[in-house]
Amino acid sequence: MRTAHMKIRSIAFLLILAVLATGLSACSESSEPDAAMADNTHPSSGAPKHDDANGHGEDDESEKGVAMDDAALVAAGIELQTLAPSRLSEELRAPGEVTDNAYGTTLITPRVDSLVVSRHARIGDEVEAGAPLVTLSSVEVANAQAELRIAQEEWRRVSELGREAVSGRRINEARVNLDRAKATARAYGLSGTADGRSNGEFTLSAPHAGRLTEDDFVVGQRIEPGTTLFRLVDESTVWVDAKLPSESASHVKAGTPATIVAGGQRIAGTVMRSAHRTSEATRNATVRVEVPNPHDLLHSGDYVDVYFEATSEKEGRSQSATRLAVPTSALVQIDGETVVFRRDAKDGELEPVAVRAGEVIGDHTVIREGVETGDVIVVAGAFAVKSQMLKAELGEGHGH
Secondary structure (H helix, E strand, O other): HHHHHHHHHHHHHHHHHHHHHHHHHHHHHHHHHHHHHHHHHHOOOOOOEEEEEOOOEEEOOOOEEOOOOHHHHHHHEEEEOOOOOEEEOOOEEEEEEHHHHHHHHEOOOOOEEEEEEEOOOOOOOOOOOEEEEEEEEEEHHHHHHHHHHHHHHHHHHHHOOOOOOOHHHHHHHHHHHHHHHHHHHHHHOOOOOOOOOOOEEEEEOOOOHHHHHEEEEOOOOOOOOOOEEEEEOOOOEEEEEEEHHHHHHHOOOOOOEEEEEOOOOEEEEEEEEEOOOOOOOOHHHEEEEEEEOOOOOOOOOOOEEEEEEEEEEOOOOOOOEEEEEEEHOOOEOOOEEEEEEOOOOOOOOOEEEEEEEEEOOOOEEEEOOOOOOOOOOEOOOHHHHHHHHHHHHHHOOOOO
């Protein structure tokens, strides 16, 4: 009996030891991950952090800046400048498009239903005033030619006989018939003088010198009245339509000089009219400039840069203003925003800062919001900084 009791106590003791061993093992396993997590947790926020190559902790939400020492800046061609208001001459730069001078443009069209008999010029030709362009044929013109010829012969006959042999009424009727026949001929584009032909053929000529920029017909084609056969443009003078923000366009006055830059050449022009209407879509206004084109450098559809000399509405003369502006080359686009790179005063990193840009004056852009006087920004080499920033982000796995 005593032996059995001792066996039971021994078994119970072994079971207790087994339970204690299992509990200690579980505590040990659970404490290791906690310790590991504690080592990899930010001391203040509890956010996970990652060790860099040198074993230093770095937060995931670190600032997107670029750290470069002075030597690296020089090697990359990056220049810094402390912002300060500057006095900018009011030379406004705007994109422009060359258009034909409408006052020197003529559409060559028939005034009567006709057929194309032959062409005497082609698109791209430069013609002189009076040069034949196209010969047409028309039944109506044939009738007009015949009536003009008859009227001229009748007038010549009664004029030779004189009032002694012909009544005054007949002379007056002959004169009226001749005037009517001439008017009909001129309405059809004829000279108003009979040339002895009544075959209905007539030739359209160039009313002035210029270049043929449109030519849309073939020989034998039936042409309705008003159909354009040629577009004749005097390209010695062209127009340039420039787009400016409405607040800037209001300072550009008619008659003031403007400079057109095309193909690396600067051409002097004159503002024809200032803008009186602002586009609802772009909030830009159009300013038209008349530009001499003696060397045929500018053609309709070309895109150019236009520089205006802005004036004060009150004084009517060139003005300058003190504004906070940066070189236009300092502006870059990142994620759809216009930014500059500003040097952080604490750690020296170059960080992107979104700005609201204003008008372009010369090679500078006015900054309305985003940076302040005293900020140190990148004024040259902004694209190199942007490339470095993108490379760093890609290296961290934040590819865009």
